[in-house]
Amino acid sequence: MTQQDHPLHAGRQACPVAWYGAQAQERPFHYHPQLAVWVAASAAAVDEVLHSPLCGVRPAGEPVPPALLGTSLAPFFARLLRQNDGTPHLAAKRPLQQALAAVSQPQLCAALATALAGCQPLLRQGDAAALDTLCLQLPLRVMAGLLGWPLLGEAVGVQQLGCVLAGLAVTATAAQIGVAEQALSALLAITAQPPASPTPLWQALSLAWPDAQQRAANLLALLLQTHDATAALLANTLHRLARSPALRRRLRAEPTLLAATLAESMRLDAPVQHTWRVVQRDGWLGGQAVQVGQRVLVLLAAANLDAACHAQPAAFQLQRVRHEHGFGAGVHRCPGSQLALAIAQAVLRCCLARPLPWQAMAVARQFHPVANARWRQFADITTGTAR
Numbered sequence: 001m002t003q004q005d006h007p008l009h010a011g012r013q014a015c016p017v018a019w020y021g022a023q024a025q026e027r028p029f030h031y032h033p034q035l036a037v038w039v040a041a042s043a044a045a046v047d048e049v050l051h052s053p054l055c056g057v058r059p060a061g062e063p064v065p066p067a068l069l070g071t072s073l074a075p076f077f078a079r080l081l082r083q084n085d086g087t088p089h090l091a092a093k094r095p096l097q098q099a100l101a102a103v104s105q106p107q108l109c110a111a112l113a114t115a116l117a118g119c120q121p122l123l124r125q126g127d128a129a130a131l132d133t134l135c136l137q138l139p140l141r142v143m144a145g146l147l148g149w150p151l152l153g154e155a156v157g158v159q160q161l162g163c164v165l166a167g168l169a170v171t172a173t174a175a176q177i178g179v180a181e182q183a184l185s186a187l188l189a190i191t192a193q194p195p196a197s198p199t200p201l202w203q204a205l206s207l208a209w210p211d212a213q214q215r216a217a218n219l220l221a222l223l224l225q226t227h228d229a230t231a232a233l234l235a236n237t238l239h240r241l242a243r244s245p246a247l248r249r250r251l252r253a254e255p256t257l258l259a260a261t262l263a264e265s266m267r268l269d270a271p272v273q274h275t276w277r278v279v280q281r282d283g284w285l286g287g288q289a290v291q292v293g294q295r296v297l298v299l300l301a302a303a304n305l306d307a308a309c310h311a312q313p314a315a316f317q318l319q320r321v322r323h324e325h326g327f328g329a330g331v332h333r334c335p336g337s338q339l340a341l342a343i344a345q346a347v348l349r350c351c352l353a354r355p356l357p358w359q360a361m362a363v364a365r366q367f368h369p370v371a372n373a374r375w376r377q378f379a380d381i382t383t384g385t386a387r
Contacts, residue, residue, distance in 0.1 A: 007032065007039055007297060011273040011374040012367055017305055017314045024299075024306035029286025037295040038285070043323060045286045046303035049296050050330040052285060055277035056085040057332060059293060065170070072181045073167055076188070079217040082225075082332060090331060095208030096218070097335040099201055103146060107200060108339075112346045114150065115141035126356060131378045135238070139230040142343050143223055148195025148202045152187070152223060160187055161227045164220075169371060192216040222336065230340045232271035232368070232375035233262070234347055239376045240265050240316075241352070242361035252352055258345045260318040266326045268316060270301040274372050275328060300325045301374070 007023070010016045020041075028042030040049045049055055063083075068074045077083055081093055116123075119138050122130040140161070141153030151157055160183035166172060167180020192212060195202055202219070209215040241248050241261075251257055277296045284290065303325040305313045310320065327334035334340070361378055368375040 007035070007274070007299060008371070011270075011301060011372075014365065016301070016374075017268060020299065020302040021305040021307065021313055024302045024308075029288060031288070032297070035297070037297050038288070038290060039297045039299065040286065041299045041302040041306075043303040043306040043309045043325065046298055046300065046325055047329055049277055049285060049298055050328060050332070052277075052283075054279055054281055054283040054285065054290065055296060056280045057083055057277065058085070059278045060280050067170075067172065067177070068168075071177055072184060073164075073177060075213075076184060076217050077168065079214050080221050081218055082221065085331070092209065092214070092218075093331070093335060096205065099204035099208065100336045100339045102204065103201055103339055103342075107146065108142070108342055108346065111142045111145035112343070112350075114145050115153065116350060118150075118154065123354060126354075128357075128360070128378045128380065131238070131356070131361065132235075135235040136227070136231040138347050139226050139234060139340075139343050140223060142346075143226045143230075146199060146201045147219060147222065148197060148199040149190055152190060157187070157223075158227070159183075161223055165224055165227060171371065187220055188216050191219045225334070225336070226340070228370055228373050228375065229271050229334075230343060232370075232373050233266055233340065234344050235376040235378070236269040236271060236374065237262055237265040237344065237348060238351060238356075239361060239364060239378075240269070241348075242356075242358045242364075245358070248352060248358070251348075255349060255352075257318055258348055259341070262341055262344055262348070263322055263324065264316055264318060264320070267304045267310070267322060267324055268314075269374055270304055270326045271374060272326065272328075272372055273301045273374050274299050300328065 010019055013019065023039075023041040024043065027039070029038065029040050029045040031037075032039050040046045064074045064077050068077055081089055081096070115138055118141055119134055122134045122137070137153060137155070137158055140158055141150065144150050144153035144157065152161075163183035164180045164187065167177045167184075172180070194206070198206075205219065206215065209218065241251070247261070251261060275298045277298060279290045279292055279294045279296065282289075282291050285296070290296075303309070307313050309323045327337040364376055364378045364380060366377040366380045368377050
């Protein structure tokens, strides 16, 4: 199995569209003997797995990864909504969805204005390193502002969030877990307390989540999810805009097309390439018998490129009906999908109004080393500006 044929590394290909499309068409649901996991690739198979009562996010009887046991990361992990199934998960997730959906345009605009003011040095710098930092920091500043803790979107907070994510990764070393514990302690000390000026979003979630420890953990989780996914969505779309001066000109003339641009960019360059499920009771998936304890690799990126859902799946088309899987599906679908898109759309509008090094950005070939993400990195480019 070559690196290009490996389903966990396909997102590192320069253009994995053809590979993912072939998986969706030719191997919709299959067993991968080298990885010893089932793989769901077609849109139908991905939908079936993500909606199936047979599957959950954790193995039965293992609420926390063994590597985290005995560390402060273990109780934090156990409290995360995204790592739990069943009625308690649904009861806690509904108010989160409602609170995120209730963020108003004026609230978002105010948070964005504050975030942009804080990122002015990066915008003025405008080189490769600044662009990478901007893609990461600007969405985090917006989310942190909406929650009432703007400091968590600044450099130190961003670094601490990255350390926690590294410690939670399945590849984490003992040293990374130790660093993550220190970062987590500092972050929870903030999210466990009301912000100095409580925001509507914080107030809504404070009422919905009376348990202080659960609230602190899941408020922090909103920032952790923004850290990788929204940054990757923004960077990938900027790369696409960099490669198409005509698209940039069109969007400046017709900014209402930004939403469709984001949606189509996310379909072709899914920020989150795959997710996992665990079979929690014997049954059938994709016409195959599955057993308790078996793992299922869910290729969200392949489902987005399934010709059964999208005619000419490799083509970038603003005008098309989409059945997107970028934010997952079922009970664990990302609750902040619309807010993430709104933040990314607002940031892109600002970027289009500035002379960024578009020509140099277009030739970026590197990706951030995040296991399940396709996240463009511009740090290998040279500085230059072009409209």
